[in-house]
Amino acid sequence: MGATTPISGTSPASPEPAALSAELRATVHEVHERAHHSVYMAALLDGALPLAAYTLLAEQYGAIYGALEAASDTLAEDPVAGPFVIDELRRLPALHADLDALGSGIPRILPSTATYVARLREAAGDPVLYVAHHYTRYLGDLAGGQIVGRLLSRTYGIDGAGGLFYDFSALGSPSRFRTRYRELLDTAGWSEADRARLKAEAVHAFELNIAVLAEMAEEVGLEQPLAS
Numbered sequence: 001m002g003a004t005t006p007i008s009g010t011s012p013a014s015p016e017p018a019a020l021s022a023e024l025r026a027t028v029h030e031v032h033e034r035a036h037h038s039v040y041m042a043a044l045l046d047g048a049l050p051l052a053a054y055t056l057l058a059e060q061y062g063a064i065y066g067a068l069e070a071a072s073d074t075l076a077e078d079p080v081a082g083p084f085v086i087d088e089l090r091r092l093p094a095l096h097a098d099l100d101a102l103g104s105g106i107p108r109i110l111p112s113t114a115t116y117v118a119r120l121r122e123a124a125g126d127p128v129l130y131v132a133h134h135y136t137r138y139l140g141d142l143a144g145g146q147i148v149g150r151l152l153s154r155t156y157g158i159d160g161a162g163g164l165f166y167d168f169s170a171l172g173s174p175s176r177f178r179t180r181y182r183e184l185l186d187t188a189g190w191s192e193a194d195r196a197r198l199k200a201e202a203v204h205a206f207e208l209n210i211a212v213l214a215e216m217a218e219e220v221g222l223e224q225p226l227a228s
Contacts, residue, residue, distance in 0.1 A: 055099075
C-alpha cells in the first residue's frame, strides 16, 4: 500500500515540552555533583572538621538566607514567585538560634558569600531569578538535611540548637513536599525564554555556592585537588 497523504491544512502535533522540574534537575546535575563533592563538604561529611569550621558555614548561610528570605518578603505577592514563598521553608530564625548556640559573635562573611548575597539581592527584582535560587537552596538543603543533622549529633554532640537549620519537620513528609514543589514548577506557565533563564540561573546559583565552599576550604586549611 502507498503512503497515506496527509489531510490538507494539517501538520503533525508538536510534542509537549518536557516537565520543567525534570529539565531543571538534569540541567544542574553536573554542577550539583561538584558542589556535593567539594573539598569542604567531603571533610564535613567525613566528620573531619572542627566545630569552628562548621560555625563558619552557618555564618555564611545566615547571610545567604537573610538575602534570600528578604527577596521572599519582597516577592510574596508576585503572581510568579508568590506561590514559592512558603513560610515553613524559612531558615533564618533557625540559623539565628544556631549561631547563638554555636557562640558566634559578629559573623565573618567571606568575599565569595558577599558576591552570592549581591546576586540574591538582584533576584529580588526578578521572579525568574528568585525561583532559580529558591530551588537550588531550599531543595538542596532539604535533601541533605537529614544526613548533616545526624552528622552534627555524631561528630559534635549537637542536638537541637546548633543544628536547627537542618530541621525541616514543619514541612511534614519531605517526599510529599518535593512532589508539591515539582508541581509548582511544572504549572507556573513559564515561557520558553523564562525556562531558559531559570535553568541558566540555577546553574549560576550552584557556581556561587561552589565558590563559597572553595573559599571556606581555604579558610579552614583544606587542600584543594590539583586541576586535571
